[in-house]
Amino acid sequence: MLTRSEEDHLKAVYTLLQEGDSASTKDIAHRLRTKASSVTDMLKKLAEKGLLKHEPYYGVKLTAKGRSHALQLVRRHRLWETFLVQRLGFGWDEVHEVAEQLEHVAYDKLTDRLDEYLGKPGFDPHGDPIPDRHGRIRERKTHRLSACATGEVVRIAAVSETTDGLLRLLDAKGLRIGSQLTVQEVHAFDGSMDIKPKNGSAFSVSKEVSHHLQVEPA
Amino acid sequence: MLTRSEEDHLKAVYTLLQEGDSASTKDIAHRLRTKASSVTDMLKKLAEKGLLKHEPYYGVKLTAKGRSHALQLVRRHRLWETFLVQRLGFGWDEVHEVAEQLEHVAYDKLTDRLDEYLGKPGFDPHGDPIPDRHGRIRERKTHRLSACATGEVVRIAAVSETTDGLLRLLDAKGLRIGSQLTVQEVHAFDGSMDIKPKNGSAFSVSKEVSHHLQVEPA
DNA sequence: TTCGTGGATTAGACAAGCCTAAATATCGTC
DNA sequence: GACGATATTTAGGCTTGTCTAATCCACGAA
Known part of the structure; x- marks a missing residue:
């Protein structure tokens, strides 16, 4: 089981690696509104748990386990965003924060039922792909x-x-x-x-x- | 803003006061799977925040502010339970845990939209009344x-x-x-x-x- | 090659929440 | 009214996650 903070760090690493080619300590800290030294501590911890490889001063890479866990977070986040926009009538510009909280509710059955309820959507309201329960993403050439x-x-x-x-x-x-x-x-x-x-x-x-x-x- | 643990303690106090006439340190600890000494600490903290009155050795009483906050938690909990059963097809015996997590997502707009989406239900799947956005409860003589x-x-x-x-x-x-x-x-x-x-x-x-x-x- | 600079890490402190053990209070019973 | 059982609080310690300040390292420019 990961703590909320661990999950936040893991997702930040995943997202930064997606967006660019590296996830620097500084960028993670900036994204999480925290300090670089705190990030170093947490990276060490996540590395011990086998979620990522941390080469001090050189950078960080996700392990298969880490990537899989991060994808679950992304999946939950985007499903909740879809729910908020599609069912509760939120604007697509006001759902991020809330989904940021909802994504930490870890209960596979809930996630899967929500997925079905929404019609197993391939993309969220921002157009980002929603990983399926196995973490698979529908790729597009954008x-x-x-x-x-x-x-x-x-x-x-x-x-x-x-x-x-x-x-x-x-x-x-x-x-x-x-x-x-x-x-x-x-x-x-x-x-x-x-x-x-x-x-x-x-x-x-x-x-x-x-x-x-x-x-x-x- | 209350922490998750503070909210848990507050709700435990509220619930115990509802069920019986007092909320003993011991019972709160038992309900939260924690120890009496930890509860004392937290009661002190909640008292400082003006959510309850704590008379050492004698007991605890909620203030209006504390009751109002507790009612919001109960509201969110019961709305989510209703959602899980009514919309996602969960059994009424398997929703408590999940709702226990969802209730901590504090965002009034979400709660109110969910309430509307479900048709402003008066009672949850267990038959317990759902407080409205002002904390008012539909009373019955059961x-x-x-x-x-x-x-x-x-x-x-x-x-x-x-x-x-x-x-x-x-x-x-x-x-x-x-x-x-x-x-x-x-x-x-x-x-x-x-x-x-x-x-x-x-x-x-x-x-x-x-x-x-x-x-x-x- | 050497150095300066900026990012990364380490060291050490601190608050929050929890624990155990010890001290203290309440209360029913004799 | 004293005593013992039980509840409660206090004292002190541990872990987690954060911070600041100091130190360490990589890398590009001269």
Whole structure:
């Protein structure tokens, strides 16, 4: 059994490794609003429990066991988000916090029943894939909007769930998961780009914004 | 903000005061599977936070603030139990533990939305009343089956939710919340009684069992 | 190659919650 | 009213998870 704090650290490691190529002590600390020294302690502990390999000063890698456990957390988190949006009528920009708490309720039967109740959804309200009970994820070939070239026509596949401001911005522009858009122009000097939604008027987004938008070919 | 442990202690106090007339340090400790000395510490802490009055050696009383907080916990617990049984198809004998965890997720909007989603139920699957968002409880005039006399015809109103064995026994006998039964005979020497469900054959229940069954006049 | 810098770790302190053992209080009974 | 049984509290210690401050290490620039 893992404590809540252990689970938080494990998930942070998993998420950072997903997003980039490494999970630095500093980044984990920042994500968990704690200090680097606390993270080092916890990494040591998780390593002892066989959930990850910790090479001091070099970095951290998840073991199969650690990855599996992290995937369960991700699964629960995304199922609860789906429940909150689909059934309780929450906005997709207000469910993260709550799911962050609900994900720690560890009871397989509950998770599986919830999964069935929601119709075994493949993706959560932000477009992120929901691992099945074995931790398997439905893979898609998405890329960042920021990596798109002028003229590309794409569909929004997913949005970083931790970016509430972005979620509200998309809402305001009428964009949803699945919305199509065309890249009209990419500005080299600041990485911003002009995009035109299929049924709407064009506007400009910063590099920051386009970085957090996952898209797939339309 | 209360910690999980503080909430557990507060709810234990509330529940014991509901069930009997006092909440002894010993009983709280027993209920929380902890030791009396730990409970004393926590009572001191809750008293400092203004949730209860603690007269050393004499006992404990909830303040309005403490009662209100406890009622929120009870509300969340019973709403989740209702959700688990009504929507996820759990048996009423297997939801207590899980609800015990879910009740600590404190987020008013979630609680209220869940309440609406379930149709603002007045009672949970065990027949216990669910406090509304203001902590108000729908009162009924129930009494214990063990207090019934020969010949009384009653309806089952509620069953102590912590008694899994009893819940399964009732299931096995085909009894539900709302089932009618007649008290056929009360045996003075051990307090056991013979009861006959409206649509079933008579059987005998121990004093222990009849003590945990709340009934109302049929 | 050497050094400076910033990230990572260690050392040591602290609060929260829990425990055991010892001291203290209450209460029913004689 | 004193005594013994039982409940309660206090004293002191342990573990967990956090922190700050100090130290250690890697790595890129000169």
